[in-house]
Amino acid sequence: MNQDRQGRPDPLERCLECKALINQFGHEPWCKTGRRRRKPNGNEQQSLDFDSVTFSKPLSEAAKQEGMELSASSRSILLETVRTALVQIALRRPSREATADDGQEWLIAQGYKPSDLGNAAGSMFTRADWIFTGRWTRSSRVSSHANDIRIWRLK
Secondary structure, eight states, X not given: OOBOTTSOBOGGGSOHHHXXXXXXXXXXXXXXXXOOOOOOOTTOOOOOOOXXXXXXXXXXXXXXXXXXXXXXHHTHHHXXXXXXXXXXXXXXXXXXXXXXXXHHHHHHHTTOOGGGTGGGGGGTTOSTTEEEEEEEEEOOOGGGTTOEEEEEEEO
């Protein structure tokens, strides 16, 4: 196997799949070899052949659910604490509604950082005791850049 100056294997010989892609499209910007092919001009079009599971709604939903469960299980104690606080927050309001911003605001008020909950924050309202109202609001958190967030109602 050919090697570069640092003794690493030549990227063209790493694996057949990579070799096929490199032969077809040239090296990617992350490739350190410097032997990139020219980019196609506007008249040439190249496409990758996607496999049958590149776009699959059932598989996508399953992967989403698996990821949410994994992140929720890694922060389960704090997530349960936030969920309990959100129920209390919603019960104090006539509308019985809450948002993810309410959960993050409560975390900060308790001395936590938003990153302490991490991706598990996406599971704050997954329990059956919350229902999506169909309405959205803009997040007031600066780090969220005024993204739309859902408004949830306690059942």
